[in-house]
Amino acid sequence: MDLVEPNFRWSSKAIKSFAMSELEARKIKSPTTDTEALLMGILIEGTSFASKFLRTNGITLLKVRDEILKLRGKPEMFFFSPEHPPLTEAAQRALDWAIDEKLKSGGNGEITTTHLLLGLWRQEESPGHQILAALGFNDEKAKELQSLISEPGFVEDS
Template sequence: MAAHTLSLSTQTTSTGASYSQHNYRLPNSFPPSLTQILRPQSLQSPWLGTAKLFFQSCSLITPLSKHRPINATVLFSLPTAKPERVSSTEIVPKWSSKAIKSFAMGELEARKLKYPTTGTEALLMGILIEGTNVAAKFLLANGISIFKVREETMKLLGKGDMYYFSPEHPPLTESAQRALDWAVDEKLKSGESGEITPTHLLLGVWSEKESAGHKIMAALGFNEEKAKELETLISKRGSLED
């Protein structure tokens, strides 16, 4: 594309001060009047024109960005370490909206605590922060609140580095990924219709015996008896959430 070339050289002001100017190539798409902007408005402010060009250029570009489409990601499923499920003929149940929100809240909590990964402790906190699901209500009824879980998390894992910036989506730990896959597998084994709920996710966290989430739940009084009670509850309710 043809371009206008504007050559500027070193000049000296009446006071003896000198300043350097360079060659600028302006595309034909710029208004011709912009070639005048580079000329100093006076010898007392030789760079005023260059600064004005910069801001004029920004004003030419900014309106275009307003018309760019907004990229938005909507989650309909959660990460899996078993992608063969998707390609199989078997119908894989979907995660409920509350389960997906619980997962997202867990990621956010991991970022707030300055942790580099999303672990089972974060999934547990996400379920409680979502708050409206059956699993969260069951935990609260048994004295397990988000505040207690945060406190136990700090005791077990310590505080994150205050100067560390977690990624937007902290990667899952291996135990957290297994908890997600356990929830899907258990739903498939049940043969029941419906979606995978936060209750399945909570039991998936409990299934990871050596994980931080399991240890925190155990420290706060959750045990196998309560896990069986929760399993019985969801088998009676199906996949319905309050």
């Protein structure tokens, strides 16, 4: 029996979210791209299913930025983040979990911002998870999101 390896690629919206997360990490003067920057990237992209789901549930970019200030405090005025802040271990695991979420859903296709959001949620000790939880996202919302994207015929925009 031949095992066929799944053929995955990142959706254009997931790629844009990731690129935006690097920019946001720089804006908050972070030396790394952590899970809170990934969350901001999803929200800044703005047109993906995950972004719309978050906003529908009251999680906005401004609220996330406020929570980041509460967690980190005000950044040093003269600190400059690298052009491409490297991923933290938690952010890398969130990306790995996004791939796992896609594998669970079966079939070929794209890894989307929704998979990225679910991967981020699974990093329980991370700032992104803590911010989501503080803003009302919980396991029920994650299950609802998983259920929505698992429905037959569901197509997330790329």
